[in-house]
Amino acid sequence: MHQMHGTGETGAVQPAIELRGIDKRFGAVHANKEIDLKVDKGTIHGIVGENGAGKSTLMSILYGFYQADAGTIHVDGKLCEIKGSEDAISAGIGMVHQHFMLVETFSVLENVILGVEGGAVLRDGVDRAREELRRLEREYSLDIDPDAIVGDLSVGLQQRVEILKALFRGAEILILDEPTGVLTPQEADHLFRILETLKEQGKTVVLITHKLREIMAATDNVSVMRQGAMVAHRKTAETSPEELSELMVGRKVLLRLEKGDANPAATVLNVENLCVDNAQGVRKVKNATFNVRAGEIVGIAGVSGNGQSELLEVLGGIRSATEGSVELNGQDITPGKGIDAAELRRRGVAHVPEDRHRMAMVTAFSAKEAAILGYQDDPAYQKSVFLDWPAISKATANMMAEFDVRPDNPDLKAANFSGGNQQKLVLAREIMRDPELLLVGQPTRGVDIGAIEFIHKRIVAMRDAGKAVLLVSVELDEIMSLADRILVMCDGAIIGEVAASEANERVLGLMMAGVDPNEAKAVEGQA
């Protein structure tokens, strides 16, 4: 399995980075297993892997953010002891983290000079830094106002600040951890052009992503990680998306789930001109109008951060609608006045939220306590004014059996279950209520392959039982294999609908970038 097509075969070039036997555990999680990696100077090197494969961990070790339990790091052929980010920086390594490491209340300039102020008094360094920043901006066309407050900038611009930070520190090696997750395709294209320029200047780039498209388009070499291990190295030119995806998941990927045709019946969910503002008053969902019928799965695709989360949360009753209406089986259930998550559940809306840890469970609870979250008022769980723990235990055991949750111990702390088993427990809790409408967000995020298949099957089973399902996922594959109809969201608006049969990645990708559906299909037609 471990076919090491060492990039070292190219021989002459000294690798910019070489990792040997890097091993890292977080408590029970074995995040990196004896990883070897060589990155050639002056190349763009991709690292792919599924969620939780250990990509970020590996790169954070290289950057000195985490300490490896074992293994060595070599930079430019020299053994380099990286005890903290300080050492990494002085070894010429810069990193743009998946979650930006910026001080939002600071200006761009302050963020850039943090740690390299150039003197105990700021004034001395600031002017020089401003000069240097201007040069970098010109050189890499990274336009930005150095005095803008970072918190006011868009994510795309914030990312630019991160890149500037690294360059300012004289980074020769730049690591970018999932830089495109929050970008529109256009912004991503711009980023790739910048990376190209960096490469021309002789810098080395490590690009982490799990989007194969980006790997194929931007990198020279690619390494694949799976469940904490490095499973393969390839020259990008000599591989294909199919091979990479197979390597990523460890077997041939079923691009289509085996499922029958949908038999849509009456409309269950009807959403009319729905608008949602967040706490800051920014409109996150704009005039969403769509419906979901009984017996179908409607998927919502989009780059993360384009309003899908807010849409799901408002339908689940976690947020209030600002404008517009929502109907369930013809009855008004617009979340807000008097209609909250509890009321929606009573009316038959089940909700598997996107973020398991943040929302779907209380990790400090035992499994049985987690198993009644949201249904704590259910009379079946009450005995006079008290909670009926024996009954709850039994119900939990039932869920665990039905959804194959392991270990099947209702008294175990929720935190002690693996991610996939936690997710199965959440699904069991929501699905076994036999709801009218199932809202599911990112059902397989950070879940192992076996569980993914199981979860997908259960969702399809719901549909086949004549229930309405609304699925939000940023994984196009998941959307395309599960959904019967696909809505695409961009910048808070639903910009179009595609039948699953007509959908392909290119069309969806263009639409996710905000291209009008008809135009997108036309472009596709030309191609």
Added chain:
Amino acid sequence: MENFELVILLLDATLRTSTPLILAALAGMFSERSGTINLALEGMMLGGAFSAAAVAFYMDDPWIGLLAAIATTIALSLLHGFACITHKGNQVVSGMAINILMSGLTALVGIALFAQGGKTPALDKAARFQPITLPGAEAVKDVPIIGPIYFELLSGHNILVYIAFLAVPAAWWVMYRTRFGLRLRAVGENPGAVDTAGIGVVAMRYRAVICSGVLVGMSGAYLSTAQGASFLQDMTAGKGYIALAAMVFGKWRPFPALAACLLFGFLDAAATRLQGVILPGIGEVPVQLVQALPYVLTVILLAGFIGRAIPPKALGRPYVKER
């Protein structure tokens, strides 16, 4: 003219009463801007006041007393840091613990050393900070308006008063114009950013609480060796909390915090003078109302009715990298 005099005198007293608040509020600011809640100001102030009085008594020198106070409060800051930064303990709990501990310990040690019911013996002149007459104060004493302002109000305080007022621009400068300040503010907003910039978060936070200790030590020493002449059990009587309130009221910034301290100091000075006094036309003002005003105002501010007080983002959260 009579009223002018009275106002000058009241302001004069305000300077004296707000001095310990200013020092302690700045202390709180250094700690909290770096992300460590410092409820322990009260206890540290008490510890500082005790050490200053006890050492000044033995050594007959207020400066050595001041050093002892600062050493004590730095030690307490390190204890707070050890609990909150190193062991990632709850910062509120640690602060309360230090307050309670010091309330008991100062009295206990005081009794053991001096057997005077927790007091320290009265300090004579040489062991206390004495008033300083500013140059030319005597000369302008009798000039109208300027005379009272310069002679009564500005001159004639002890050195710690002047230090406290100079500490404000100094703190501002350190906070906003130096590398140390930049890093300190950054570590209170997003320790991750500081860490990835190659700066140690833990060390940075320790430095911040040490700064906090230095300042609050001076504030304690002021109480027992400058304003007062001995240590008394629980002599801070909530001043640490008022300073905390002033810091919150000043939105964690030096100059607004100074303004809040002056306001609270003024209320205190006024309340002292109003006790049992019947004001013509108004009758007796309930002093308790004036005394409660700082707290009431702070609550109103916190409730967001007079602007928003936005604390540093990482305040109260220990820096945890690996779960």
Added chain:
Amino acid sequence: YAGVASAAEIKPAVVYDLGGRFDRSFNQGAYNGAEKYKADTGTEYRDFEIQNDSQREQAMRNFARRGMNPIVAIGFSQASALEKVAKEFPETKFTIVDMVVDLPNVQSVVFKEHEGSFLVGVLAAMASKTEKVGFVGGMDIPLIRKFACGYVQGVKYADPNAEVFQNMTGTTGAAWNDPVKGGELAKSQFDRGADVVYHAAGGTGVGVLQAAADAGKLGIGVDSNQNALHPGSVLTSMLKRVDVAVYEAFGAAAGDSWKPGLTILGLAEGGVDWALDENNEKLITPEMKDAVAKAKEAITSGSLAVHDYMSDSACPM
């Protein structure tokens, strides 16, 4: 011989008020009395400094339960606690200073503070060069207004044109133990022109006298002889002989002459007085000495009546 025997039998106890035995004032007076009794007779005694109000009762009960007898409670705040405990232990003798508790096993000792205050008022007025003098009270209660009222009368007696500034420190027990505030108040009075300040503020007064010494003005002590605190800066002290009260209570109990009921100690009884010693002799001119002696004579003989604030809750001045 009999005296020694019975003296050895008593197990006296003292419960001080907030401020404690070293407040250099009121409570310390009691401490001095007890210490003197111990030195004179060799009788050991127990004492307790309360830290908060709820401890009073427990302290007295604890003493009573251990068979301490007599138990002397210092300060008016002890009254309600003492009332309760005295009922529980009818065999134990209780003496309370500064308050009246009407029970068959309680002796109440109160002083004519207004008379003593009158005398120091006379001295204050005569020592003042600005014709402005001050008064700093502890807790704002009738008892302290009684001090103030006597003092004002004395000042006006000596100098009808003199002005008296009056401030109280607070309304709770904490006002007895806040020298910093006391100092602040004294300073504010000096700033307004006063050059002699009299305090009746227990521990708080330490700050008043300190402020006077710092500012080169004169302070007047209270309860104990405080002249030695800042020699040359304390004009005199209004003596309230709590020490005598305690000493007498111990002695009476030992000699079986202890009687319940009310004891009022004024100038005539030697219960209040003014202090003259080597620390302040330079401050007291012969004229002052004469004037105060004359006033004292007049009061003891009854020809000069000092108004007692507590008799009608009002001060004529």
Added chain:
Amino acid sequence: MSTTVQLPRWIDVGALPLLNLLLALAVSGLVVLAIGENPVEVVEILLYGAFGYEEAWGYTLYYTTNFVFTGLAFAVAFHCGLFNIGAEGQAYVGGLGVTLAALYLDFLPFPIMLVIGMLAAMVFGAAWAYIPAYLQARRGSHVVITTIMFNFIASSLMVYLLVNVLRPDGSMTPESEQIAENLRLPFIHDMAAALGIEMASSPLNLSFVYAIVASVMVWLFIWHTRWGYAIRTVGSNAVAATYAGLEPGRYIIIAMMISGALASFMALNEVMGVQHRLLIDFTAGYGFVGIAVALMGRNHPFGIFLAALLFGMLYQGGAELSFEIPTISNDMVVVIQGLVILFTGAMEHMFRPRVTKIYTAWRLRRDAQEAA
């Protein structure tokens, strides 16, 4: 695969807190040594003072009563993720409620007054907790700071009322009138006497029974009702609570009001039970002891009861101590209290990694042996 194992319950809630407590007591012993006294003697006196004679028991349990209430008050708020530092003020204002009811409704018969007194305390205490709760829930003002402020505000308010309103004419002490006989909680020794049992007189009164009942009720409420479940959900994960249809603000307010009501029961003990009048500062820091008690008792009523007993013992024994050894005042107890909060609260994680490591090593070896 995993290098660490979950600690068993007995270590987690038993051995670890005990270790921290022992450390706190050891440091207290060092303090005693440092001031030149003998820790063994101190412990002996403490124990004698707390349990050595019949009356001492009464006092110990009387203090315990206060600490159970303030400990429970802290714990209930804590389960909702809130640090209620305001038990002191809430109890103080609760005392006002009892006193007002007692002074103005003294014509009512005893059994009704028992209930009314309790209700008055609860309403006042809960109302005082309501404002910080509301500000936290609806305006995001941090409850730690606001409750601290409210302690001071309560103190000023009560001084004002006691000095200007409640003090009877002619009285010098700022305290209210005595409350009527029919309003006083019966002393346990009187109740025992009525049953023909002779007991030493002590301030222990009916409210001790309330404390036990309250402990059981809090236990039932927190772990066996859906409201308790809701409070714990909000406390551990407010986002998840919203997801579950539990509006966090609502439960924050409920938890804080229950907390305030529990704190006010302390006033019941003090005002209706022991002092029979409203005294200045009658709360005497008991509210802060509640923090130590709750942290030590791991916010579980049973643990709280044990911790409260420990502190009751320290308080009563400490009073004895200051009678016996003049250099050791009651402040020793305050020092111990501070150290207990420091070690069992702020530094609770200090030993955990090490203990986990040791336990894991032991487990792995045992597992290996079993496998072999």
